[in-house]
Amino acid sequence: MPKSVYLAGPEVFLPNAREILDLKIALTREAGLVPVSPGDLEFPRTNSRWELGLAISAIDEQLMHSADAIIANLTPFRGIAADTGTCFELGFMCAQNKPAFAYTNVRADHGERTRAHFGGESYADAEGKPRGPDHILIEDLGFVDNLMMHGGVVNRGGEVVVGDAPAGQELTDMTAFKRVLAVAARALAG
Structure with a gap:
């Protein structure tokens, strides 16, 4: 039975989020893995933005519990470091001792x-x-980022793939994602 992989990253914030998430989902399936994408969740009806945020957080945690492993996009987001939500998700999965893999589309460490x-x-x-x-x-x-994230991946037998996307395509280029998918598919097949 194919392993499921939680796809963590800041893509949900992009103006073309659905297009990018659908591409990542399709590539994950092509690699023989089952994608678990936080971009697929249905937003529940709530009475406030605060309640909505808490509901989304709870749903994301349920999705992570359901996944066998994680692939985290650690490409810098709005600054010098990875998206903070992605950092939480990677830590959450590492705390469960689930296999972790990551990538970045920025070569500079x-x-x-x-x-x-x-x-x-x-x-x-x-x-x-x-x-x-x-x-x-x-x-x-x-x-590629804080030692706890990079170390969390490596200490669970995973790999961090470093790409070098063209300027302006750091959050949409799929080259490093395809490479980490291949690594994850091989590791999770055994």
């Missing part, structure tokens, strides 16, 4: 992106640790 955020300005403190002009440590370990 977290440390490089942090330095770029400061216009390249950084310094080494007395211990040789990199710090930004705000004097806060720059996590510079070569990971």
Whole structure:
């Protein structure tokens, strides 16, 4: 029986979200996996935006409980780091010790992106640790994002695929997604 994979990422916020989600769903099926997409949920009727947010959160958690594994899109979203909702979802699945896989469409690692955020300005403190002009440590370990996300994937036997999408296509390019799908399909087949 094919394994189900929760597809986490910020695509639900895109103006062409349905098109992108449908493409990811089709590619997941082609890879021999069963897609579980938060973009497929039906929004329940609620009395307020607050209640709607809580309902969506609860439904997403049910979807994650139903999935065998996760593929998380860790492409930077609205800043230097991955979408915070995707980060929660990856952590939620890792806490259940489910297989985790991830990808990013940006080649620059977290440390490089942090330095770029400061216009390249950084310094080494007395211990040789990199710090930004705000004097806060720059996590510079070569990971695609915070060490807990990258480490969460690797520590569960998964892989983080690094792509290099053309500018403006970082959230829609499917090259790295196809590569991580192949990795996940092989790993979950055994």
